[in-house]
Amino acid sequence: MVRRKKSMGRQKIEIKRIQNEEARQVCFSKRRSGVFKKASELSILCGAEISVVVFSPAGKVFSFGHPSVEAVVDRFLVGNPRQQHPECGGGGGLDSHREAAVRELNRKCMELHDMLEAEKKKRDALEKEIKKEKEGEAGRWIWDGDEDVERLGMEELQELERRLVELRSDVARRADQLLQESFVFKPQFLAAAPLGSGGGAAAGVHAVKKEAADVHYPGLDAGGFGGYGHGFFSSRI
Structure with a gap:
């Protein structure tokens, strides 16, 4: 007969x-x-509202609550206990939790709705500004250089002339600015001007500026646009 090994059984x-840190x-x-498991079972079996907050030895916080830790703590601090139900399995706690959740969702929904409306107003204002800018640009005709001048109307020709x-x-x-800068940094350029022409360097500057002013741009005379064809690109002023 094999003798069974005696077990020490469940010991207290x-x-x-516990001294060992890892243990x-x-x-x-x-x-x-x-x-946490026992607290959850208690809330499920009896419909109890429960909150458990635990800090580890390292200072880390862990919590469990039904319907939530905040709801239970707020109720405790306010000191407004719910009317007790005679039976343990009453569903008053769950109903209250649903009502609170619905109120919170409604509040968040209203906040999001207000934010959405504010963003819509901003968008409408921006669209109006963009539309106004586009309409202003559409009212200004710009010649791109590829369009035949002969096909332009009177208003377009006047705009082109301007x-x-x-x-x-x-x-x-x-050109006048560049000439002046050239005279400032390159005075030897004026050596070609005859000394007897009156004024020396001043006479040279006057002669060059007069020559620049006499540059003729065909088509800009009072007579109209004769001589202008393709290839002239205008920039928006």
Whole structure:
């Protein structure tokens, strides 16, 4: 006959602080899960509202709550206990939780609706500005250089003339600026001017500026646009 090995059976564990740090952490994780499980079972079986908050030895926080930790804590701090039901399995807690969840969702929905309306107003304002800008640009005709001048109407020709006049003025002003800069940085350029011509360097500057001013741009005379064809690109002023 084989003798069975006697088991030590279930032994009572002495409740005291665990000295080994690793063993202490393992014990904390297991027991924390057990506490949360029991709290969940209590809320399901009895419809109880429960909240459990645990800080680990390292300072990490863990929590469990039904319907939520915040709801239970707020109710506790306000001190407005719910009317107790005689039976343990009453569904008053769950109904209250649903009502609170619906109110919270409605509040968030209204906030999102207000934000959406504000964004729509911003979009409409931007669309109006863009439309206004486009209409303003559409009212301005720009010659791209590829269009036959002979096919332009009176308003388009007048606009082209105005732009060409402005361009001629800009070109003359820029040429005058470059000439002046050239005289400042290259004074030897004036050596060709005869000393007896009166004024020396001043006479040379006057002669060059007069020559630049006498540059003739065909088509900009009072007579109209004779001599202009293709290939002239105008920039928006």
